[in-house]
Amino acid sequence: MNRTVTPPVLVTGATGRIGRIVIHRLLDAGVPVRALTHRSEAAATLPAKVEVFTGDLTVPESLDPALKGAGAVFLVWTAPPRTAAAVIDRLAANVRRVVFLSSPHRTPHPFFQQPNPMAALHADIERLIAATGLESSIIRPGMLASNSLAWWAPAIRLGEVVRWPYGAAETAPVDDRDVAAVAARTLHQDGYTGGDYVLTGPESLTQAAQVDAIGAALGRRIAFEEMTPDEFRSRSEDTALRPVVDMLLAAWAAAVGPPAHVTTAVADILGTAPRTFRQWAADHATAFTAQGS
Numbered sequence: 001m002n003r004t005v006t007p008p009v010l011v012t013g014a015t016g017r018i019g020r021i022v023i024h025r026l027l028d029a030g031v032p033v034r035a036l037t038h039r040s041e042a043a044a045t046l047p048a049k050v051e052v053f054t055g056d057l058t059v060p061e062s063l064d065p066a067l068k069g070a071g072a073v074f075l076v077w078t079a080p081p082r083t084a085a086a087v088i089d090r091l092a093a094n095v096r097r098v099v100f101l102s103s104p105h106r107t108p109h110p111f112f113q114q115p116n117p118m119a120a121l122h123a124d125i126e127r128l129i130a131a132t133g134l135e136s137s138i139i140r141p142g143m144l145a146s147n148s149l150a151w152w153a154p155a156i157r158l159g160e161v162v163r164w165p166y167g168a169a170e171t172a173p174v175d176d177r178d179v180a181a182v183a184a185r186t187l188h189q190d191g192y193t194g195g196d197y198v199l200t201g202p203e204s205l206t207q208a209a210q211v212d213a214i215g216a217a218l219g220r221r222i223a224f225e226e227m228t229p230d231e232f233r234s235r236s237e238d239t240a241l242r243p244v245v246d247m248l249l250a251a252w253a254a255a256v257g258p259p260a261h262v263t264t265a266v267a268d269i270l271g272t273a274p275r276t277f278r279q280w281a282a283d284h285a286t287a288f289t290a291q292g293s
């Protein structure tokens with residue numbers, strides 16, 4: 001009897017928020033998985049069934065062992081742009097399909113149309129992929145629900161007021177698990193070539209309402225206080241790059257007033273409704289407690 005062997009999918013950003021979940025969804029679907037880790041010590045945190053390769057997107061030839069014999073690649077680019085063309089050439093020479101984790105920089109909503117250094121990088125990588133003729137899908141999460149862990153968990157764990165700029169700015173946070181499930185589906189099932197998917201949560205919520213939802217998950221009210229953009233800039237000096245801080249402030253300023261852009265892409269692809277932010281908060285409540293830190 002002839003048996004078709006499914007070639008493995010190589011997941012880059014395998015230790016990151018989305019890549020880590022993509023690995024689980026692919027394994028659930030019975031797809032063999034390779035993981036690219038940048039820091040070799042991170043391999044210990046990946047499932048035992050995964051074949052781990054160490055490689056660096058800034059050293060294109062370091063990817064060769066992981067690419068040889070792979071069928072598809074989940075591409076997460078968090079490195080400087082310099083080596084993107086050489087890496088994508090290597091993908092084209094080795095695999096049939098690529099799914100790229102991008103952002104909604106083409107969506108004509110004010111939130112997505114502010115100056116954004118990542119948007120130019122994402123657009124360049126998309127152009128490079130299109131020029132190869134690889135089977136490709138682009139997935140574009142709006143705002144990941146898990147951003148709130150980095151932003152608000154430190155104050156919430158200490159029982160402090162959440163002080164934040166633009167509490168009235170509306171976004172539609174998308175659950176990282178829904179983004180990863182879409183990525184896995186487009187990697188291992190046919191029918192998504194050429195797909196370009198803006199992924200959002202199901203509802204537009206102000207940032208203050210998102211903090212309320214975390215409070216509801218914890219069973220207590222979390223006080224929210226408006227912070228000025230200048231204070232946010234000075235408080236972020238040691239923890240974030242200035243262009244990233246400016247990008248966030250401009251995007252939030254533009255998102256005060258209009259409801260957030262909401263799409264049906266998650267439901268269209270997965271056949272199930274996207275998880276709400278309340279659901280995300282309920283499932284991650286312990287991460288906002290002192291024990292979860």
Ligand SMILES: NC(=O)c1ccc[n+]([C@@H]2O[C@H](COP(=O)([O-])OP(=O)(O)OC[C@H]3O[C@@H](n4cnc5c(N)ncnc54)[C@H](OP(=O)(O)O)[C@@H]3O)[C@@H](O)[C@H]2O)c1
Nearest residue numbers: 013014015016017018037038039056057078079141143144
């Ligand atoms: N946050 C949002 O709301 C949002 C929205 C839309 C799009 N995005 C996009 O999502 C992407 C980030 O995804 P994520 O949050 O899942 O990632 P993440 O949690 O920030 O993790 C970054 C990953 O990149 C790997 N990495 C870093 N430098 C590398 C290098 N030189 N070579 C190979 N791998 C390297 C890291 O590996 P090691 O752990 O081994 O170092 C890690 O697995 C970005 O492109 C961002 O623009 C984010």
